[in-house]
Amino acid sequence: MTLTDHPTVTRDRWIADRKALLAREKELTQLRDRIAAERRALPWVRLEKDYVFDTADGPRSLSELFQGRRQLLVQHFMFGPGWEQGCKSCSYMADHLDGMALHLAHRDIALLVVSRAPLSELLRFRERMGWQFPWASSQGSDFNRDFHVSFEPEDRQDGEVYYNFHMTAFPQTEAPGISVFYKDDAGAVFHTYSTFGRGVEVMMGTYSLVDLTPKGRDEDGLSYTMEWVRHHDRYEDMPPAPASCCGADKA
The missing domain is CATH 1.20.5 (Single alpha-helices involved in coiled-coils or other helix-helix interfaces)
Structure with a gap:
């Protein structure tokens, strides 16, 4: 049809x-x-490591990034050290955050974006994109590797890495994801949930509207690689579509 x-x-x-x-x-x-x-x-896992991040306000532990709330939603944003810019698909996700932040805050949820690139590179890109959400660098900590969204050469076995809860041939050193944490009255932090692959579409409200239209996503033959997506300041020129930066296991 x-x-x-x-x-x-x-x-x-x-x-x-x-x-x-x-x-x-x-x-x-x-x-x-x-x-x-x-x-x-789902049962929770209490975090035993004291992860420390580089933020605009100086070094901060994960517990200090809840912004006075009990729940913290983290976007694992693909932006590795030395990258020229952040992943376009992760940027598409992040475009939705600022509008949601106030509403989520009133549901006791803080938002945080985390990437492995140095903070100066993250803040420079955030300024270019006009975003306001807090962005922290996990460079120097085990956070990204522990949550299986950054991969070192030794993490690969026969070309595969552990991502989305199984071994898969993910092509990049960084991967997208969303993780949720809870902090109790005693200050203990618990990991409650993570989603990867196409699970991150929960942050892409635009897709829900696109799915209502006759043309839909125009991705049926592309295995949901999001090749049509651009950084929001790059749509005018529309260069030839590159391979998706996070196109691997999309299920």
Whole structure:
């Protein structure tokens, strides 16, 4: 089925088909709610390492980055040492953060973006992109490797690394992800959840709207490589699409 050869029907037939699809959408909504409950019920892991990050306010531990809240949502942003700029797909994710930050704060959730590049490079890129969210450098700590979003040569076995909870042939030294942490009254920090691969689409609200349209993502033949995405200040010229910076295991 294509846009140029798409069926056209009467309004009554459209309503009938739409109601059938609505039933399926309700099934998906109910399944999503059940999975969300299962996610909240997952056991936690208490962090034993005292990770320290380089921030605009100086060195800070993970516990100090909760911004007075109990919950912390971290975007693992692909930006390695020496990179010219951050990953375009991670930038697409990050474009959604500033608008959500205030609302999340009122649900006791702080936002933090973490990358392995030096802080000066992160802040320079953040200024270029016009973002306001806090961005911390994990360079010099084990944070990225412990959460399996940065890979050293010794992490590869037969060309594969441990990513998205299994061994896979991920092509880059940095990978995208989202991790969630909770801090109790005693100051102990717990890792409660992480998602990788296509799981990071929860941060891409634009996709939810694109999925409502006839053309959709135009990615069916691209294995969801996001080749159409550009840094938001680079759409005008639209150079030939490069390979996705995070296109590996997309499931």
